[in-house]
Amino acid sequence: MGVFALTGSATGIGAAIKTQLRDNGHQVIVVDLAEGDICADLSALAGRQKAIDGIRALAPDGLDGFIPCAGLGPSVRPLSLIPQVNYFAAVAMTEGLLDLLLGRKGSVVMIASNSAAMVGHDEYVELMLNDQELEACGYIGDKDGHSAYAGSKHALSCWLRRNAPEYARQGVRINAVAPGIINTPLSDKVLADKDLGAVMKDFGDSVPLGKTGEPEQIADVVCFILSRKASFMAGSIVFVDGGHDAMLRPDQF
Numbered sequence: 001m002g003v004f005a006l007t008g009s010a011t012g013i014g015a016a017i018k019t020q021l022r023d024n025g026h027q028v029i030v031v032d033l034a035e036g037d038i039c040a041d042l043s044a045l046a047g048r049q050k051a052i053d054g055i056r057a058l059a060p061d062g063l064d065g066f067i068p069c070a071g072l073g074p075s076v077r078p079l080s081l082i083p084q085v086n087y088f089a090a091v092a093m094t095e096g097l098l099d100l101l102l103g104r105k106g107s108v109v110m111i112a113s114n115s116a117a118m119v120g121h122d123e124y125v126e127l128m129l130n131d132q133e134l135e136a137c138g139y140i141g142d143k144d145g146h147s148a149y150a151g152s153k154h155a156l157s158c159w160l161r162r163n164a165p166e167y168a169r170q171g172v173r174i175n176a177v178a179p180g181i182i183n184t185p186l187s188d189k190v191l192a193d194k195d196l197g198a199v200m201k202d203f204g205d206s207v208p209l210g211k212t213g214e215p216e217q218i219a220d221v222v223c224f225i226l227s228r229k230a231s232f233m234a235g236s237i238v239f240v241d242g243g244h245d246a247m248l249r250p251d252q253f
């Protein structure tokens with residue numbers, strides 16, 4: 001059975017991934033703010049390093065997979081937390097664990113979002129891709145939650161596409177799932193937000209499949225991509241959103 005590391009495992013999508021992997025007999029090393037094998041605040045450099053060191057200690061023989069699932073939604077304040085956790089922590093941890101993945105030809109599944117396709121490739125995205133964390137946080141500080149969130153996922157998707165070929169040459173598959181609206185504590189907070197709630201409710205009502213998703217429906221696809229059944233997938237971003245992206249961008253794929 002495999003050895004996997006997962007961030008953001010306490011609730012929502014991460015909790016569902018943890019359950020499915022463990023139900024399939026795998027060892028899952030979990031990282032979260034206040035519970036799990038390693039408690040670490042991934043918004044800060046020290047927390048990311050603590051998480052990397054902790055995973056190394058618990059997986060001395062390497063990793064079959066890594067899922068950087070920890071993330072914050074557009075209702076979170078300060079907005080700088082969004083790029084810190086959604087982009088910089090996911091990238092730093094993937095890079096920091098690469099050698100553990102190389103040895104076992106491991107697989108990374110990132111959690112992007114269908115919202116990534118709703119914003120352009122702007123200065124904020126470029127700052128993230130240029131690894132300018134302070135500048136990206138400063139840039140987004142006085143903007144809006146949707147731009148902060150969707151931009152962080154746009155940058156993460158670009159990072160994946162730029163890096164997946166080189167990782168693949170080394171035998172490590174990196175792919176992403178791009179969920180639509182999934183019923184988790186994150187989306188509950190957005191629905192309850194006075195500025196974002198109404199738009200989110202309307203958006204949820206327009207999902208072509210007729211309802212918003214459940215965390216297990218994302219975990220199903222993540223576990224498939226991690227498995228040998230997806231052994232030729234590399235650099236893919238899979239929309240799991242009830243048809244929303246196809247509805248909004250029919251001619252782009």
Ligand code: NAD
Nearest residue numbers: 008010011012013033041042043070071113181182184186
């Ligand atoms: P969630 O709030 O249920 O889970 C997020 C997890 O991340 C929690 O366990 C939380 O404790 C952890 N976390 C947050 N900040 C952290 C930090 N600083 N350090 C360590 N851990 C931290 O939300 P979710 O909806 O399950 O989100 C999981 C992922 O899915 C996120 O990356 C999110 O952006 C993405 N996503 C969610 C949706 C949705 O509609 N729910 C849609 C698209 C993408």
